[in-house]
Amino acid sequence: MLALLWIIVLGFIPPLLSVWIVRRTQKRMQAELRRAMMATTRVRTRRYPISLPPDSYYLEGVGHLIGDISCRFNARSRYIRCAVNPEGPCQGCRHYEQKDA
Known part of the structure; x- marks a missing residue:
């Protein structure tokens, strides 16, 4: 009976170890993703x-x-004002044309 219990325990160790490793890796990857998103937010601002x-x-x-x-x-x-005069200014531009409705 003790040998059977020992075999069952040994059979459960690899899946439990696998689940533990997967969860630890997922937490680490989520933390890295969160850090990367925060870094891009800082750069964007x-x-x-x-x-x-x-x-x-x-x-x-x-x-x-x-x-x-x-x-x-x-x-x-x-970033640009228009195709003809991208730098501007718009006041007094000789290329100004009223947009058709």
Whole structure:
């Protein structure tokens, strides 16, 4: 009877050891993933300038845009104003065309 109990105990040791190793590895990987996500969040917040250009505005669902939105050539971007005059300014631009409705 003692030999049978010993065989059963020895049979349960490898699966229990395997489960323990898998769980420990999963916890370690989740901690590394969490650290990586936090690192990219810190980098992302540093990448965008805090001060926006004076001709920028916020459009719901799109985000911050710069330039004159009524112009046909407006890029609707946070980085460039338009395809013709990307650096700006929009005031007095000779390429300005009113957008068709």
